[in-house]
Amino acid sequence: MKIEGTHEIKAPREVVYQAITDPQILQRCIPGCQSLDKTEENTYIATMKAGVGSVKGTFKGNVRLEDMQPPTHYRMTVDGKGAPGFVKGTGIFNLEERNGGTAIAYEGEMKVGGVIAGVGQRMIEAAAKMLAHQFFTSLDKEISGGDGKPVAQ
Amino acid sequence: MIPAQFDYVRANTIDEALALLAQNEDAKILAGGHSLLPAMKLRLAMPSLLVDIGRIKDLAYIREENGGIVIGAATTHYQIESSDLLKTICPLLPQCAGHIGDVQVRNKGTIGGSVAHADPAGDWPAAMIALNAEMIIASKSGERSVKADDFFVDLMTTAIEAGEILREIRVSKPGGRTGHSYVKMHHPASGFAVVGVAANLSLTSDGKCERASIGITGVAAKAFRPNGVESALNGAALNDETIASAAAHAADDIEANGDLFASADYRKHLAEVYTRRAISAAIKSVPPA
Numbered sequence: 079m080k081i082e083g084t085h086e087i088k089a090p091r092e093v094v095y096q097a098i099t100d101p102q103i104l105q106r107c108i109p110g111c112q113s114l115d116k117t118e119e120n121t122y123i124a125t126m127k128a129g130v131g132s133v134k135g136t137f138k139g140n141v142r143l144e145d146m147q148p149p150t151h152y153r154m155t156v157d158g159k160g161a162p163g164f165v166k167g168t169g170i171f172n173l174e175e176r177n178g179g180t181a182i183a184y185e186g187e188m189k190v191g192g193v194i195a196g197v198g199q200r201m202i203e204a205a206a207k208m209l210a211h212q213f214f215t216s217l218d219k220e221i222s223g224g225d226g227k228p229v230a231q
Numbered sequence: 232m233i234p235a236q237f238d239y240v241r242a243n244t245i246d247e248a249l250a251l252l253a254q255n256e257d258a259k260i261l262a263g264g265h266s267l268l269p270a271m272k273l274r275l276a277m278p279s280l281l282v283d284i285g286r287i288k289d290l291a292y293i294r295e296e297n298g299g300i301v302i303g304a305a306t307t308h309y310q311i312e313s314s315d316l317l318k319t320i321c322p323l324l325p326q327c328a329g330h331i332g333d334v335q336v337r338n339k340g341t342i343g344g345s346v347a348h349a350d351p352a353g354d355w356p357a358a359m360i361a362l363n364a365e366m367i368i369a370s371k372s373g374e375r376s377v378k379a380d381d382f383f384v385d386l387m388t389t390a391i392e393a394g395e396i397l398r399e400i401r402v403s404k405p406g407g408r409t410g411h412s413y414v415k416m417h418h419p420a421s422g423f424a425v426v427g428v429a430a431n432l433s434l435t436s437d438g439k440c441e442r443a444s445i446g447i448t449g450v451a452a453k454a455f456r457p458n459g460v461e462s463a464l465n466g467a468a469l470n471d472e473t474i475a476s477a478a479a480h481a482a483d484d485i486e487a488n489g490d491l492f493a494s495a496d497y498r499k500h501l502a503e504v505y506t507r508r509a510i511s512a513a514i515k516s517v518p519p520a
Contacts, residue, residue, distance in 0.1 A: 131387025200490040204452040
């Protein structure tokens with residue numbers, strides 16, 4: 079499954095790049111992320127309690143940031159497993175200066191398996207989009223302080 | 232499969248259910264159980280406590296009240312499908328109910344449960360939007376009313392907050408020259424709506440469209456109102472061309488979902504086709520002037 083989209087944030091590209099590669103900010107913005115602990119440079123082990131409506135599952139997995147080219151590009155690979163199934167994916171983030179802010183173009187390729195893929199197939203795409211949207215909304219708040227203005231560094 | 236361990240309490244009143252919900256943030260409300268229990272059996276949902284409101288007697292009813300129709304949240308799909316009162320005054324509701332799942336599902340599943348679950352392919356959300364229904368949500372601090380347009384927030388996400396219970400659904404009684412229809416493409420295996428369109432039209436005395444209200448389910452993460460279709464119909468003369476050109480706006484600005492059965496583009500195409508059919512069927516159901 080592919081998800082892609084663009085999200086604009088009213089902040090300079092350097093600030094946005096730093097935010098989306100900062101494990102503490104990522105932990106606060108990834109929906110349901112309970113912990114994101116560094117195991118080695120740019121590699122983290124994550125625990126996520128992700129869910130939609132009454133369907134919830136705890137996932138554990140590795141997150142790796144690769145091909146880092148500040149402040150324009152990086153790739154994130156995720157490999158997670160939980161009671162409801164597994165998730166493997168790669169997301170590519172490209173940052174572009176636009177309208178005095180930053181446009182984050184993202185492109186993800188995900189594989190979902192197990193029970194959740196078997197019975198939830200018809201909803202996985204919508205769920206992934208919803209979680210992506212939640213991520214960017216939190217990121218927006220984190221960077222702009224929720225009022226659309228960049229916070230002083 | 233076997234669900235994870237959970238506690239079960241049968242509430243006798245809404246207040247009792249609200250108190251139980253407040254005590255345990257991991258509790259879930261059980262009504263008909265036809266969405267929640269399968270998820271629990273697959274361990275996709277593992278609530279620690281189920282609060283059963285399905286047997287609260289004064290939560291299952293259909294009646295006329297203050298010129299409108301009120302339906303208790305625990306009313307089953309079958310009770311709605313077979314209601315003579317509704318067949319007379321609001322036929323869209325029994326028609327929509329008849330499209331849900333199979334007989335077993337309709338006998339156990341409830342309108343409140345289905346609406347609160349907000350499955351993206353559920354049938355009721357389309358009808359709720361087309362009928363401009365109001366959801367009455369109870370909490371410990373009283374009740375509030377939320378319009379269908381604001382109630383469905385996202386995929387399986389509604390305006391119901393933690394500690395709240397959907398208690399009643401209110402629909403105003405369609406009057407004058409109105410027609411309704413619900414048309415649906417059933418998923419061959421699950422019976423869910425690949426696309427479902429509910430249309431509620433009222434006509435002027437000279438046969439023009441006075442007001443169109445339409446809800447579409449199955450296409451996106453949540454049921455939605457196709458504003459472009461409605462504004463193209465309002466005030467228009469109704470013929471094959473105007474209906475077709477209005478229906479062409481069915482999926483405007485909508486991010487459609489794709490799955491193994493139907494791609495996003497196919498769903499958008501179906502939305503247009505079924506919107507056209509729903510409008511035509513609704514016009515046919517208008518009683519002669």
